[in-house]
Amino acid sequence: MLLAIDCGNTNTVFSIWDGERFIATWRTSTEWQRTADQYYVWLSTLMHFQKIEADITEVIVSSTVPRVVFNLRVFADRYFNTRPIVVGKDGCVLPVDVRVDEGTAVGPDRLVNTVAGYNLYGGDLIVVDFGTATTFDVVDTDGAYIGGVIAPGVNLSLEALHQAAAALPHVDITKPQNVIGTNTVACMQSGVFWGYIGLIKEICARIKAEHGRDMKVISTGGLAPLFQQAEALFDEFNDDLTMHGLVVINEHNRKNI
Ligand SMILES: Nc1ncnc2c1ncn2[C@@H]1O[C@H](COP(=O)(O)OP(=O)(O)OP(=O)(O)O)[C@@H](O)[C@H]1O
Ligand SMILES: CC(C)(CO)[C@@H](O)C(=O)NCCC(=O)O
Ligand SMILES: [K+]
Incomplete structure (x- = not known):
């Protein structure tokens, strides 16, 4: 096993x-x-x-x-x-190309997400992963990783407000009822939640325009459903995406040995 x-x-x-x-x-x-x-x-x-x-x-x-x-x-x-x-070290071959600036060390999690996304949904994808950072990985028609976007993670953004401002408490993310917050916590949750909705929409729209083809948006990570619940941002949600990619890469390499 x-x-x-x-x-x-x-x-x-x-x-x-x-x-x-x-x-x-x-x-x-x-x-x-x-x-x-x-x-x-x-x-x-x-x-x-x-x-x-x-x-x-x-x-x-x-x-x-x-x-x-x-x-x-x-x-x-x-x-x-x-x-x-x-992944990313000698002795690990990827089943997809990586087309980025020379010398760039792409996060292995993003490569794994690319492999998983292409394996499950085919090419022309945006994979959005809500982890410590929120990453957007762009998967080309042939499955290649061709770049993307790194944004501050949701919890990191809330934590940064708390760390930097003496009067701002530690807050957990949730979908606020309103945009106009009537207390400090609600104001902070609104800023991060609705700000994130805007961030996701804007980045996906701009990636699609730049790529010039129809693209599917795949999301992964514990916080994706929270945003999807407010607006239909993603075509698919797959919580096991990274794990699935590891299985695909493992099989690819064991076969190649
Ligand atoms: N409704 C929620 N509110 C707050 N946090 C949540 C909620 N749902 C999931 N999470 C958090 O999301 C995290 C799961 O996200 P994920 O595993 O993708 O990223 P991570 O492990 O935190 O980041 P990284 O992979 O960068 O280490 C969990 O640690 C959990 O605390
Ligand atoms: C962006 C993170 C932190 C997301 O986990 C990770 O993929 C990473 O450390 N990446 C290195 C830089 C890059 O992917 O271009
Ligand atoms: K992760």
Whole structure:
């Protein structure tokens, strides 16, 4: 079975793929100090608790945080006796082209989303991922990653207001009833929520105009449904998009060996 690991700047997700479906998914915070042994204690405890008996023989990693990769390599080697495939590193071939400025290190999560989007929905896509940052990945007709947009994440925007202004509290995102807030929290939620609706609409419209072809908009990440509920911004929502991309890239590389 395959263990797929998606490390974001905030959270790391582990999923076990049995060849047909994901039989389990667990989430932990991303901490570069965590050792191989700590990963194993955490993972084996959860597997035991949920009575999951998986014979893990393959590991694939996508990490937006370079420092965690070393310990995840040790983890795969020590506990599953396998060399992991690491997206964006030597030994990992992508099934799609990457057409960006020379020397640009595209976030591996964006490459994985591109592969997943093309595999599931075909070419000419905008993939919107609501993580620490909100990214828009543009997928060409042939599946190539051809660039995109990086915007501050939703929670990051709220946190930045709180950090920078003494009188602004810590606030969670929600869909406000009105645009005109009548208290501080409602004003902040309105700014970020409706500001984000505008940001998504404007960026997608401009990408479509620049690309000059019809495009589907695919969303992923926990916050996508919140925005979709206010306006039909996305053609599809797929919460497992990144994990699906890791499975596709793993199969592509194991075949190529
Ligand atoms: N309604 C909601 N209100 C506030 N936060 C939410 C809501 N729904 C989901 N979330 C948050 O969204 C997060 C899931 O997003 P996702 O996994 O895509 O990004 P992340 O793990 O936070 O970022 P990264 O991948 O960059 O580490 C969860 O951590 C959760 O806290
Ligand atoms: C933009 C993030 C932080 C989103 O997770 C990640 O994809 C990243 O660190 N990217 C590197 C720069 C780039 O993708 O062009
Ligand atoms: K993510």
